[in-house]
Amino acid sequence: xxxxxxxxxxxxxxxxxxxxxxxxxxxxxxxxxxxxxxxxxxxxxxxxxxxxxxxxxxxxxxxxxxxxxxxxxxxxxxxxxxxxxxxxxxxxxxxxxxxxxxxxxxxxxxxxxxxxxxxxxxxxxxxxxxxxxxxxxxxxxxxxxxxxxxxxxxxxxxxxxxxxxxxxxxxxxxxxxxxxxxxxxxxxxxxxxxxxxxxxxxxxxxxxxxxxxxxxxxxxxxxxxxxxxxxxxxxxxxxxxxxxxxxxxxxxxxxxxxxxxxxxxxxxxxxxxxxxxxxxxxxxxxxxxxxxxxxxxxxxxxx
Ligand SMILES: Nc1nc2c(ncn2[C@@H]2O[C@H](COP(=O)(O)OP(=O)(O)OP(=O)(O)O)[C@@H](O)[C@H]2O)c(=O)[nH]1
Numbered sequence: 532x533x534x535x536x537x538x539x540x541x542x543x544x545x546x547x548x549x550x551x552x553x554x555x556x557x558x559x560x561x562x563x564x565x566x567x568x569x570x571x572x573x574x575x576x577x578x579x580x581x582x583x584x585x586x587x588x589x590x591x592x593x594x595x596x597x598x599x600x601x602x603x604x605x606x607x608x609x610x611x612x613x614x615x616x617x618x619x620x621x622x623x624x625x626x627x628x629x630x631x632x633x634x635x636x637x638x639x640x641x642x643x644x645x646x647x648x649x650x651x652x653x654x655x656x657x658x659x660x661x662x663x664x665x666x667x668x669x670x671x672x673x674x675x676x677x678x679x680x681x682x683x684x685x686x687x688x689x690x691x692x693x694x695x696x697x698x699x700x701x702x703x704x705x706x707x708x709x710x711x712x713x714x715x716x717x718x719x720x721x722x723x724x725x726x727x728x729x730x731x732x733x734x735x736x737x738x739x740x741x742x743x744x745x746x747x748x749x750x751x752x753x754x755x756x757x758x759x760x761x762x763x764x765x766x767x768x769x770x771x772x773x774x775x776x777x778x779x780x781x782x783x784x785x786x787x788x789x790x791x792x793x794x795x796x797x798x799x800x801x802x803x804x805x806x807x808x809x810x811x812x813x814x815x816x817x818x819x820x821x822x823x824x825x826x827x828x829x830x831x832x833x834x
Contacts, residue, residue, distance in 0.1 A: 541590040542706035545617060546656075547645060548627030549637040553658035553689055555805075557627065558582060558593050560689035561699055589703040590711045594621060618648045623682075623705035625656045625698070630663035630686065634674045642679040652682040652705050656698060661688040724751040727800050731768055731812065734796035739780055746773045747781070748817070763807045766800060771817040778814055789814070 546554040562582030584591040594617065618624060626645055628638055645653045655675050660668050668686050675684055683701050687694040728749040735747050748771045757763040772778050782789045789812070797810045 539588055539590075539708065539710060540703055540706040541592070541709045541712050542622035543592045543594055543620065544623045544625060544702045544705075545594045545621045546625040546627055547618075547641055548658075549641065552627045552629045554627050556689040557625075557656065557658060557687065557698075560692065560695055561591075562593065584699055586699070586703065589706065591699065591703055591706065592712060618645070619650055621651060622707060623702050624648070624651050624653045625702060626653050626681070627656045627658050628671070628675055628678075629659045630657050630668050630671045631659050634671070634678055638678060646679050653679070654698075654701055654705070655679075655681040655684040657684065657686040659688060659690070660686045660693060661691040723804065724754060726803060727751050727754065727766060728768065730799040730803065731770065731792075731796040731810075734792045734799065735770060735781055737792075737795070742780055743772070743777055746777050747771070757809065763809060764804065765809050765811065767811045768813075770812060770814045772814065773817065773819055775816060778816055781814055 546558060548554050559582070561584050582593050584593065624645060626641065628634060645651075655678070657668065657671050657675060663671065672684055672686060675681070682705065685694060685698055685701055687698050689695070728751045731751075732747055732749040735749070736743065749768055750771070751766060751768045753765075753767045755765055757765050770781065772781060780788075781792070783791075793810055793812050796812070797808050800808045800810065
């Protein structure tokens, strides 16, 4: 490795914190205008990626933390392996606490959970500082310092942009040395429907990748909030295989496999979009779609 390469740092960060503390806004502000929710996954990491911060000497990949965003799952029995594995897989955790609210029970609860993930350093990020006075910020920094033993504490405002670079620098400081995980151009700006389709395809391929390496395509026909419910998104998707024998594999004995695929895909989609999802998934046979230009276009593979 050359000297320049060995100075390069790359790795993963995630943000935790109570709802509404400004995690999404901060992530988007750090990533800049090129916000990309992408499901691209390096190596074995299977997390939804929020965005990638490119620096001359570093690449910071911000991943979503399902569960720790939402009190329902946080307080429920679902502070489960998914959340914990995300927390242990990242190189640094940003714990967001707003400057505007007193430190409370919810913050303490999350702080304890984060402290239990001993392996991963936690940086406390005091958000929304544009809404607080200097004294308020100073007091909050002190209160936060008493909450747990953080690697660092940094005040920031995603809205005014104050200290955004500092937050990035601090997070990057906790990344290991290593080459970029993504090429600059690899950062896609794909629409959500494409990402959702990709998550369903991934779930369908699990366990049958060898049998059906390239034969599954997924198209999300429609995504819309359930009428009268602002917490539920209906996702209508079609999965295409090339032959009846493949359909049988995907469906599995008594439909068990398809049910599993639906459940796993739904969880991933919920984590990506941060909302509850009803997934309506059907399988269709598109005979030899890989060799048919018209079908390829329909399935989203353009020349
Ligand atoms: N003034 C100000 N408002 C902010 C800032 N960051 C976030 N907000 C606002 O706070 C609200 C919540 O922000 P989000 O980024 O959605 O918070 P979140 O933590 O991702 O929320 P959940 O998705 O519910 O977990 C939004 O109305 C934001 O516009 C900030 O730095 N300054």
